[in-house]
Amino acid sequence: MAEEAILGQKIKLSTIADALGVSTATVSLALRDSPLVADETRERIKHHAREIGYIYNRRAASLRTSRSGILGVVVHDIMNPFFAEILRSIETELDRSGQTFLLSNHYDDLEKQRSFIDTLLQLGADGVIMSPAIGTPAEDIAMAERNGLPAVLIARAVEGAEVPVFRGDDAYGTALATNHLISLGHRRIAMVGGTDQTSTGRHRYQGYLDAMTAAGLEVKPSWRIPGPRTKQAGFDAAGRFLTIEDRPTAVCCWNDLVAIGLMNGIARAGLVPGVDVAVTGYDDIEEAAIATPALTTVWNGQREVGRRAASALLDKLNGRPVRLSQELIKPELHVRQSSGVPIKTP
Amino acid sequence: MAEEAILGQKIKLSTIADALGVSTATVSLALRDSPLVADETRERIKHHAREIGYIYNRRAASLRTSRSGILGVVVHDIMNPFFAEILRSIETELDRSGQTFLLSNHYDDLEKQRSFIDTLLQLGADGVIMSPAIGTPAEDIAMAERNGLPAVLIARAVEGAEVPVFRGDDAYGTALATNHLISLGHRRIAMVGGTDQTSTGRHRYQGYLDAMTAAGLEVKPSWRIPGPRTKQAGFDAAGRFLTIEDRPTAVCCWNDLVAIGLMNGIARAGLVPGVDVAVTGYDDIEEAAIATPALTTVWNGQREVGRRAASALLDKLNGRPVRLSQELIKPELHVRQSSGVPIKTP
């Protein structure tokens, strides 16, 4: 055992070949379970390889095969639980395929995203799953694909990019939440968090607008408080929200992080979220259920997004046909305490 | 532009060499700014390379140089904000070194950790930063090093492993928190979360015990509620905590996630954390400051751990001497509302 340490020599195919008196071709074939080598030879080779601690050199192999076994995953921020859950399901899906994946945050910085894609190209990655940064041009994706890096998008679409996209039906989702608040008797409803610069942002806002309009309710510009999608941002927005003239009685938040931050901010100001102000989130992250009060939110099918994206990418790699159509996953409303009980209409 | 698409041929060094009537060696040297090539030649080459969209093939290069530019980072769970913050500082530190890093969770599963290390070896990674899974034998690390994969540990130590370790002084940290609670007048203090199976777990518990003992206070077995280090676990522990006979008035939690979960659980039961029960956390994650109530916690120097680990690894790669001694980072107490105001001693 541990001969590598004694010899101090790198162990390669030829080390095994020499020791057993066969050729490197035979060893290569045997280790990959090729039917071309006799059972007995294969066993001898595999056994010896294990014995001396042989380590397969993927770089050398991939140079010849042009398959690196590396997949890239780029998201906005892995610390965002929404992406974290997607990542987990991608991980689960890819684990059994034997691919390793390279992870990167782009923090919505286009240059960082580009440099990561460049790295993937240099490493000969087999494919990439990405939640594109704000402002990603279709050409960036086309370029990757031209250079042998097939892509699949999640969460956000890119205008003009001819690749599969997996995301939730955002407009439908915020409409669900807004209608729920309306049905509880709320007439003045704010929307906190998010930005118009992403397709997701526009869709979520649109769903809210549509629901309000359909119910014949007015929407004041001051009721829209855009911002980052973090707890901190939600917390910070509380101050501004509480001072709105003729303050709304309910808030439809961009996501759960913003909602939880906002509830914390509201509580800090001495009001009780879920009683004094109704709040809804979006994504249904794990924490939503244990927040205080438990958060009413829109389940967004993160698991599903990750799973489908991963399997679509694997299909693409293996030359199986993949539909280009945007796969819209239907969200569901999960009602908890934060949206409160019905209030009487004025 | 985009000639690669028209030709349909892979662009390599020789493509450029042929086009310009020079050898591949010259092209290789020129692209790497070697002083060996004439300025004019270099410019011609670089310009042409950009023109036709040449992509450097790192696999081929690293086959020759045996430097892959890949570093591995293995942690328990990247979605845990404690690790997430460490990752961010590692990322910052490594970004300027031009190394890309491969990330993986092991979820304390030794086999998963092994398979990731194996992948790193196969890819010829230059080094690895790891927070070892429970039960990691020193031999696993020694094996990696023997095969040219230098390692640096974070957060947890491995008995007998001769590699640098960067972690906070956990015993000192929980002692800080416990002493704080004692100084506020608490006499019955519980400890929630964590396990004895990791060095960190033992140290944190020991710090709590030491502080209690030093103050001449009794510690009942029922006051120790071990468990996972998640919000959900903290939330779940609330039920058990609230039914302890002669219930403690304060809780020293394993980390901030557990503390926040516990506070949510306590609030759900109608009690007010920070008033009815004093709670402290550990790590001082970003969320601690905006939790309700704001969490008193122990700052653990995550930034520092990540930064030092990354730079130690780079030192190791470049053959600079690295001290083996465990670097203990001194934690600091950050007092906020969750530990409440002094209570009168009975």
Place this chain on the structure above:
DNA sequence: TAACTTTTTTAAACCGTTTAAAAGCGATAG
């Protein structure tokens, strides 16, 4: 035993880069 199959193994080309050593070349010195 020869001829033909089938199974097993091998040799050599190849993947795209790096690098030590060799070579070309104009200028300067002897």
Place this chain on the structure above:
DNA sequence: CTATCGCTTTTAAACGGTTTAAAAAAGTTA
């Protein structure tokens, strides 16, 4: 006119695997 030198470029051999046509060995049939 030749020798030496510096600068620039080229040659050719790695790096460690995979692939495939072809050779060798073993097994069948006539």
